Amino acid sequence: MPETALDITAWTCPAPLRDRPRVVMGHGGGGALSAELVQHLFAPAFGGEALARLGDCAALRVGGLRLAFSTDSYVVRPLFFPGGSIGGLAVNGTVNDLAMGGAQAAYLSCGFILEEGVEMATVARVAEDMGAAARAAGVEVATGDTKVVEMGHGDGVYVNTAGIGLIPDGVDLRPQRVVPGDVVIVSGEIGLHGVAIMSVREGLEFGVDIESDCAALGGLVRAMLAVTPDLHVLRDPTRGGLAAALNEIAAASGTGVVLHEGRVPVPEAVANACAILGLDPLYVANEGKLVAFVPREHAEAVLDAMRAHPLGRHAAVIGEAVEAHPGLVVARTGLGGTRVVDLPLGEQLPRIC
Amino acid sequence: MKYIEEFQDPALARRLLDDIRATVTRPWALMEVCGGQTHTIIRHGIDQLLPDEVELIHGPGCPVCVTPLEVIDKALEIASRPGVIFCSFGDMLRVPGTGRDLFQVRGEGGDVRVVYSPLDALKTARQNPDREVVFFGIGFETTAPPNAMAVYQARKLGITNFSLLVSHVRVPPAIEAIMRSPSCRVQGFLAAGHVCSVMGTAEYPELADRHRVPIVVTGFEPLDILEGVRRAVRQLERGEHTVENAYPRAVRPEGNPAALAMLADVFEVTDRAWRGIGTIPDSGWRLSERFREYDAEHRFRVTGITTREPAACRSGEVLQGLIKPHECEAFGTLCTPRSPLGATMVSSEGACAAYYLYRRLDLGPGPARPATTPDRPTVPTAPLEASPVA
Numbered sequence: 170m171p172e173t174a175l176d177i178t179a180w181t182c183p184a185p186l187r188d189r190p191r192v193v194m195g196h197g198g199g200g201a202l203s204a205e206l207v208q209h210l211f212a213p214a215f216g217g218e219a220l221a222r223l224g225d226c227a228a229l230r231v232g233g234l235r236l237a238f239s240t241d242s243y244v245v246r247p248l249f250f251p252g253g254s255i256g257g258l259a260v261n262g263t264v265n266d267l268a269m270g271g272a273q274a275a276y277l278s279c280g281f282i283l284e285e286g287v288e289m290a291t292v293a294r295v296a297e298d299m300g301a302a303a304r305a306a307g308v309e310v311a312t313g314d315t316k317v318v319e320m321g322h323g324d325g326v327y328v329n330t331a332g333i334g335l336i337p338d339g340v341d342l343r344p345q346r347v348v349p350g351d352v353v354i355v356s357g358e359i360g361l362h363g364v365a366i367m368s369v370r371e372g373l374e375f376g377v378d379i380e381s382d383c384a385a386l387g388g389l390v391r392a393m394l395a396v397t398p399d400l401h402v403l404r405d406p407t408r409g410g411l412a413a414a415l416n417e418i419a420a421a422s423g424t425g426v427v428l429h430e431g432r433v434p435v436p437e438a439v440a441n442a443c444a445i446l447g448l449d450p451l452y453v454a455n456e457g458k459l460v461a462f463v464p465r466e467h468a469e470a471v472l473d474a475m476r477a478h479p480l481g482r483h484a485a486v487i488g489e490a491v492e493a494h495p496g497l498v499v500a501r502t503g504l505g506g507t508r509v510v511d512l513p514l515g516e517q518l519p520r521i522c
Numbered sequence: 523m524k525y526i527e528e529f530q531d532p533a534l535a536r537r538l539l540d541d542i543r544a545t546v547t548r549p550w551a552l553m554e555v556c557g558g559q560t561h562t563i564i565r566h567g568i569d570q571l572l573p574d575e576v577e578l579i580h581g582p583g584c585p586v587c588v589t590p591l592e593v594i595d596k597a598l599e600i601a602s603r604p605g606v607i608f609c610s611f612g613d614m615l616r617v618p619g620t621g622r623d624l625f626q627v628r629g630e631g632g633d634v635r636v637v638y639s640p641l642d643a644l645k646t647a648r649q650n651p652d653r654e655v656v657f658f659g660i661g662f663e664t665t666a667p668p669n670a671m672a673v674y675q676a677r678k679l680g681i682t683n684f685s686l687l688v689s690h691v692r693v694p695p696a697i698e699a700i701m702r703s704p705s706c707r708v709q710g711f712l713a714a715g716h717v718c719s720v721m722g723t724a725e726y727p728e729l730a731d732r733h734r735v736p737i738v739v740t741g742f743e744p745l746d747i748l749e750g751v752r753r754a755v756r757q758l759e760r761g762e763h764t765v766e767n768a769y770p771r772a773v774r775p776e777g778n779p780a781a782l783a784m785l786a787d788v789f790e791v792t793d794r795a796w797r798g799i800g801t802i803p804d805s806g807w808r809l810s811e812r813f814r815e816y817d818a819e820h821r822f823r824v825t826g827i828t829t830r831e832p833a834a835c836r837s838g839e840v841l842q843g844l845i846k847p848h849e850c851e852a853f854g855t856l857c858t859p860r861s862p863l864g865a866t867m868v869s870s871e872g873a874c875a876a877y878y879l880y881r882r883l884d885l886g887p888g889p890a891r892p893a894t895t896p897d898r899p900t901v902p903t904a905p906l907e908a909s910p911v912a
Contacts, residue, residue, distance in 0.1 A: 191629035201860055371638060431532075446638075447558075447613075504535045504744055506567010508880035511859075 199408025200513035226270040237272035240331035246324050251365045252380030256298025259328040261385045264306045268390040269403045271342045272334030279313040284323035306385035339398040344421035346401040352468035353488040354461045356481045360439035363453035377438045384457030389480045396474045401462040409513045412451040414460050415498045416512040425494035431503040432487045452513050529743030538748040546575045550758050551707045556714035557584030557871025558742050564876040566744045579843035585661040586613050586869035590795040591829045593689040594619035599824050601632045609643035610658040612636045617868050620830045640672035647684035656818045659686040664716040666690050667781035670788035673816045687818040693717050694725040695805035701733040710754040712740040715769035722777025726765040734763045741769040788813050798838035837864035840873050847877040
């Protein structure tokens, strides 16, 4: 081989991409780009105090009542996947956003955006799934709207749901209540929904059937609040996974979070799928899990109550809030090292090799 | 195969670490060649667990990081053309070219698709005979055989609307270039196991002899890395410099003969520019003359590319193991995953991204996390409700 003289003084690097002139997929990924879009574009445009709090649901006072109010749009592809469908997701997702505010969902609205040409049987299946999910969650779809867009302008069916529910007296769930010493509990195995969707969307076979964990969490939250109304904060770790939820709480509370990686329940099938694709289970979406910050003195009783509930059988203590490294989530690795678990930027990308 | 748990066993890791501690008597600098190994080291905190005498220098082995800017710009240009479906592995979509990336091309209406295999791209070409399908064929010796297979299959099936934009790189010439660099501190290498699963180990003894460095073929799980370090340190302490295979479950000395035959047929060795480093002779592959018609550069005749690289970042030195990521002035301030100056901050296997994601805690409160970082929205801490609730 000929002589190679490397002149490192001439080495250079590419230009930054600071301001994106157009929307990219990462703006909807539930990570840093999504947060920036809301904070720097939507919130200033809308104004208003309630939105500025940037929670999963708004806690409002209307005519003496404490109302939780939330909305979410569902654009999942495919419409039907192992363990659920866009219909069940549209009900459970909004019910869960309300549950994270401590509220029992009472009424939902439902907005359909249908694509010209989609089979009526498909729409019927989605609607039936929504009805079944609503009955299971004890919530009523009280109002709705339907629009049709031209063929090629949608993925068959898009659904938006909004919901309201009452927040019980004495319940005040928000990240600002987190204090060092709080115990972090996750309600079960993580990563199932994201891997299930990936397996059908990308045609990837992982050797085992992985089903979405799509479920309504209102009952589990009620069981936890029955132990103590003094839970500090709840989050359902959907887009961006457990990592995004913990980062949001750490940032908003100003405390640090220590995560014991070995205690996080990750099903073997999810771990294997993530290993193949170069993804981290902590960032994979869930649709039937919650993460709770609980005062230390109540942690054991809350954990017992969760494990007694069908949706909390695999609940586990995975970490604690600490005074050190405020705003940062730090994982203790299985080998004894530490690493920062950051807010995901956009969507996780499968690695090349 | 339950390889994940088995190869992350804390008790076995402690035994390996004890063995390394008992062996080492003086400082040694080892380079892990592959970005996948860097990712494992930082993600599991292995660098923190090793004795102080063992320094791990992160090598240039992330194919995403070293793909030249000019090739990225060509990808952006081709992907922007009407009638083109541009297929790529996921992590190439966020790598900045001159002023934009493939995600932005998609946002501007380009048909850019993430695939998991070049054969998926070939299937896309069969399903869309009226469109030109281009696959971004980057990577080391690991990803080259399936890319070669895709081209081979395209010819066999008579698929003419498929081409590869090729920027393949080879590990041994890079090791050679690193060892010849006057500022090189590397005393031993952890060679990339997946590369050797294809190529075997025949290319390495000559390098080990000529530069008097141990080369240990190493896997990617935490215990693999520790075993690679253990063997390299043992050799250094004994004054040896041989090639060892610490990844026998995946690597045979002769490699994968079928893959090697395919590579020899479809590709030919060429000089290749490495982003941030410069041109290294004979360090790449391009499509051979027999398969030139499947070369996207040849087919699309992209001209008028003007690359622009500011000099603010030092990823070249990072890729060469001359500095650690946080020793770059731009690290964590001007340069973050949100607004990367260099590809090393983009790829999940890039050393800078790995440090930013996993190591800022150890780097103190310096530039890595300013009080209000543009990457982290400041969430207002107003009470939940304007009027206190009793």
